[in-house]
Amino acid sequence: MWSPADILSLPFADWVNSLVRDWLVPNFRPFFRSMQWPITQVLNGLSAFLNATPMLVFTSALALIAWRTAGRGVALFTLVALSFIDVIGLWPETMTTLAMVVTAVLFCVVIGIPLGIAAARSDIFRAVMRPLLDIMQTIPSFVYLVPIVMLFGVGVVPGIIATIIFALPPIIRLTDLGIRNVRKDLTEAATAFGATPWQMLVEVQFPLALRTVMAGLNQTLMLALSMVVIAALIGAGGLGLTVFTGLGRLDVGNATAGGVGIVLLAIILDRISQAMGEKRTVRGPSLLETIRSLFSLRAARPSEEAERAG
Amino acid sequence: MALSLLSSGKSKDQIYETTGQAVGVHDVTFTVVEGEIFVVMGLSGSGKSTLVRMINGLIKPSAGEILIDGMDVANCSEEDLRNIRREKVAMVFQHFALFPHKTVAENVAFGLKIRGVKQAERRERAQAALEQVGLGARADSYPDELSGGMQQRVGLARGLASEPEILLMDEPFSALDPLIRSDMQQELLELQRSLRKTIVFITHDLNEALTLGNTIAIMRNGAIVQTGSAEEIVGSPADDYVSAFTRDIDRSLVFKADSIARAPGTIDIGSNDLSSAIARMEQVGADAVHVLDGDRLAGVITYQAANAAFRDGMTLESVVSHDFPTASPQARLFDLYPLAGAGLPIALTDETGRLTGVVRPQDVFRQLAGERE
Known part of the structure; x- marks a missing residue:
């Protein structure tokens, strides 16, 4: 049977090779290397902070946040899950993973929200953006691990860059969607009172899109967590590395332990970030409020009940 | 394209068929006197909402001019248009269009905030505007905690708070129950007696038009059919369309x-x-x-x-x-x-x-x- 390959064969792989090896890497390597700098700074700071924080302090702080945002059940779960991670001996790995994930999500927010806003504002920008986002979401992450290693080298930061690429689309898409779905009569009212485009964004569009943006943030967070094992392939540490080495040595126990750690972390972060998106006004409890509620926990109960009864 | 077809005498339907462009408002000329309530009455699709949105530039007309104190809204810069919206013309919307994430007082103060008025003064003026519409006690509620009638009072207060000379009201009472609607009409007349704003009021209800309007313009298919006082409209309708409307009107309430x-x-x-x-x-x-x-x-x-x-x-x-x-x-x-x-x-x-x-x-x-x- 005849096929086009009989008369024509394109050396596509060679083209990509020469593009990356002979042009991108020699010419742009310093540029890409310098892009790592802000990520390194944030990661190092966060990692140092999380690893220096005693387990009990961190656990109670996260449980408190969970309690204020998502309620008692999630707080209790947080407490139990983090204690479990500690007793199976994966605390440092979990903190490393958390630092990586939070860093990746932070950069996704910083890059994604402005891009989402721009996409909501301009149909042309959106049309350009869409196929790019489709590619980022569908291309298997193993495919871009190789060029990332060639451009950025091996280590935690290239792992985070791969994570950012993988986790970025939802927050862009949902910021765009959220702003476009703001009721037309509200934006019309804002225009009718003489709002500038910036005032419109800050006063009306973004606050009303916040729920959808938070849903995007939640998705981004989940995608970032799902990348930690793959990022371990190129030298990122943490729970991903535990799973990866377990895999390499056919050590089912360690691989499972790492996997369970990732799942527990994912559930905690998912519940908290979802609850934040659902609130009417996303307002984290201030430190003072948190401390006050901590100490008035016992004292407040009876009076609350009395109020409800009265 | 559509404009040249219009001037060659084609109808709206013919133009839509050939160009796919809908004619909203065509060949409308009117003057609103300072301090009067000018009511534009027409059925849905008659172009009345388009007309009122042209007055504050939410919709740009493809030809013609709209003069507010001599400034042409249809052909001025974005900057001038914004200033007119901030200083001179406020708008009240059919479905209230209150910002759900802001309190009643913040909603009312919106125009002032946009203009850069300081927080304390904003709050004070919002409170004063709320007192005018009888909602002084609800300043810190959220819009979804109020009834429809109350929400539209907030909408009215938001329009009044920036102290505009002109108030555009796009079917403000259409979404309200009949009883509340007539209450609101009376209240608007009451307010107007002391405020003396120039009001352009859009409605599809002729009774409402006759109750409120110093001057009434009746629109049909994007054009004004007749302009006049309530007595002129009911007493001598310009054509069959207007007289069909006025047939069921309680004449004893119209004529003096x-x-x-x-x-x-x-x-x-x-x-x-x-x-x-x-x-x-x-x-x-x-x-x-x-x-x-x-x-x-x-x-x-x-x-x-x-x-x-x-x-x-x-x-x-x-x-x-x-x-x-x-x-x-x-x-x-x-x-x-x-x-x-x-x-x-x-x-x-x-x-x-x-x-x-x-x-x-x-x-x-x-x-x-x-x-x-």
Whole structure:
């Protein structure tokens, strides 16, 4: 049977090779290397902070946040899950993973929200953006691990860059969607009172899109967590590395332990970030409020009940 | 493209077929007088909402000009347009368009915040605007905690807070229950009496138009069919379309006493006697005539009583009835019903008590029946 390959064969792989090896890497390597700098700074700071924080302090702080945002059940779960991670001996790995994930999500927010806003504002920008986002979401992450290693080298930061690429689309898409779905009569009212485009964004569009943006943030967070094992392939540490080495040595126990750690972390972060998106006004409890509620926990109960009864 | 077709006399439907462009408003010219309520009335699709959005530039007309104090809104810069929206023209919306994430006070202060007014002053002026619409106590509620009527009061307060000269109201009461709607209409009239804003009010309800409007423009298919006062619209509809609308209107609420008043046929008590009074009545063809005592209205005599008294040889003074109906020239015909029942002509007197005209009972009913003379 005849096929086009009989008369024509394109050396596509060679083209990509020469593009990356002979042009991108020699010419742009310093540029890409310098892009790592802000990520390194944030990661190092966060990692140092999380690893220096005693387990009990961190656990109670996260449980408190969970309690204020998502309620008692999630707080209790947080407490139990983090204690479990500690007793199976994966605390440092979990903190490393958390630092990586939070860093990746932070950069996704910083890059994604402005891009989402721009996409909501301009149909042309959106049309350009869409196929790019489709590619980022569908291309298997193993495919871009190789060029990332060639451009950025091996280590935690290239792992985070791969994570950012993988986790970025939802927050862009949902910021765009959220702003476009703001009721037309509200934006019309804002225009009718003489709002500038910036005032419109800050006063009306973004606050009303916040729920959808938070849903995007939640998705981004989940995608970032799902990348930690793959990022371990190129030298990122943490729970991903535990799973990866377990895999390499056919050590089912360690691989499972790492996997369970990732799942527990994912559930905690998912519940908290979802609850934040659902609130009417996303307002984290201030430190003072948190401390006050901590100490008035016992004292407040009876009076609350009395109020409800009265 | 559509414009050149329009000027060549094609209809809206033909233009939509050939170009895919819909004609919203075409060839509309009107002037709104400062301090009046100008009502634009039309059914859905008549272009009234498009028209009001052109006044503050939310929709740009493809041709023509819109002048506010001499500034052409249709052709000015974004910057000028923003300033007009901030300083001069505020808008109230059909579905309230309150910001759900802001409190009532923040909603009302929105225009001021956009303009850069400081927080404390903003709060104060928002509170004052809320007091005006009777919602001073709800400043810290959120819009979804209020009823529809209250929400539209907030919408009105938001319009008033920036102290604009012009208030555009796009079917503001259409989404409200009938009872609340008529309450709001009365309240708007009440407010207008003290505020004297220039209001462009859009409605699809002719009764609402007649209640509120100093001037009413009726729109159909993107054009104004007739402009005039309530009495002009109901009294002499320009075409069948308008008269079809006005057919079911309660005419007694539209027409005022002076619309059917006649020149008073009076006699002066000092210089006339019974025979000259009878002669006067026969001359003007009236059943009764009012009697003046100098400048003051003294009473009324009927033809019957005058004739009987003349036969009995009595004086003019003895048959003057001091019990006669009077009304203000601004009274609605609705208010004249009970007075017309007495059968005597109704004297119209101004504030100083001077007689300005006379309404014959039969004219009241003729006007209500819609007859032309």
